[in-house]
Amino acid sequence: MKLARYEQEMLDGRHGESKRIAMEKLVEFGIAVNAQEMARLSNVHCGTCVLMPRSTPEYSKYELGQTPLMQRFIDMGAKVADDPACICSTDPLFLQIDKYEDVGCPWNHRRYKMPRVIYDAIVKGYEACKKMGMVISQSCTPQFNAVIPKMGEYVVSVESSYAAYINSILGARANRENTVTLVYAVLTGVHPKYGTMLDENRRAQVIFELADEVRDGLYDPADWAALGAAMAIKSNNRIPAVLNLPKPLSNEAAKLLTACASPGMNDPMLHLLGITPESPTLESAFRGKIPKDVERFRLTLADVKEVYRMLCSAKSDTVDIVHLGCPHLTYYEVRQIAALIEGKKVNDNVYLWVQTDTPTYYMAHHHGEARVIEKAGGKIFHSTCFGLLPLRDWGNDLNIATNSFKGIKLFGGQGQGWIFGAVPDLVQAAVTGRFVSSRWQS
């Protein structure tokens, strides 16, 4: 690999032992993926860690795998990359740490309570990451709160839905990055340039044309997640070019549509014609001539509806948990939920969990939506990903309702029944304890 002067200096150990080790690992990975050079990053979006000794009970249950790699750098007192143009932001973790004792939250409810020792380890990890210099955004949508990568910039991200947003909406460049070398990018601010960071790997390979009924007929956040899912499934790991999208495309639709890449696609890239900065035309999405034999799909409302059906595994209509916020809800989405629940009461047998990022959480407190949700008996919280908790210990006699394709595909195999629904139907299910779909009645 060809290294820039500063990269070579890091590799030679002239900027400290932690950077030397990190560069060595990055070069090793770069050779394995046949990268020619490093990309200088404007953002490293990584996980924080849980600092506990290996002897801790349930160590393997709560350690995702990052801490054993990070521990020695923490022990060395290592700092994040010292490039002021590179922000190191963080992904959500298991709970909102100032609400550990709050009953009725994902980490503390009638089927589960996070052990104290794990909570203490999370707080220690949080403090260590802060000390390293990370911006503790604790968000899976850092594009809305920590950093907005610009056209042509390079990013490595633990969060695939963010990576897809970066490529497809912002025109910056990111892979669905492996979470091992991400740790080393935190320290160096560089990463091997490969995959969808390179022009030749960003080409569209399949075409989706939305029927007018799809362009004009999607309105619920779940619809956009379902449309993304339909494309991810049919694309079979080819990069799609998508025609006939509505304009403007709402912020939420852009977030939810691109989030399909997280569980559904190897390369986090969709050419949304007329929206993706590098794809004003179909030719530009294909970077030249459109191959004659390219596969084309026409997507209708029936395809979107089919995803709703496919994502339901629950054996009954009883709902125990309604979860909204994967990826984290925007303020607009929180406002919609508050308007739907206002004046109603969440059923005693149901938890309504409203998961968002930190700025939105405080905004909703400031403007009153948080009070409305909590007065109804729901919970709103931030900096959390409930799916990281060991759902497999919560019992199989449990139905979880959500509007997240990503959530079901990533966390939905642990024994519970899942229901995929539109937001008004989900809020109504929280009130009645039963899920009834009104989305596809007409």
Place this chain on the structure above:
Amino acid sequence: MVEKRVLKGITRSKGIASGEALVSDQPLSWAPFTIPNETGVISIFGHKLTGQSVKDRIVVYPTVTGSTVGSIGLYFKVKESKVGPKAIICRQVHPIDLGGAIAAEIPAIDGLDADPIQEIRTGDWVEIEAREVGKEAMVTITRKG
């Protein structure tokens, strides 16, 4: 009767390994919420192999699905909780799984001269010799009739 077959592929992560094959015709994710780090038992929404253990197996699957956390999940299961596979063989090793395999110091092989999902069956004994990244890997499959 014992049937033996040798396939040649490309070494993505190096190493020598042998073990019983577990073959999935669906993509796989090594993330802790899909194959828990404490159990090594597949628990993926809609996956045919849900309930099967990956411990000490040579796991054969098309490519990755799901979370990027698969990298550290694979590494952790091999190195820390000891419920991980001996090696992975894919049609295409995605960098998510490659990063994990390198850190776990287990072989990762793709580019075989025949489709591994068709050629290898669950229960076959598989031996891998993969000495240098980017170079040829030998995969020997032994099937008891």
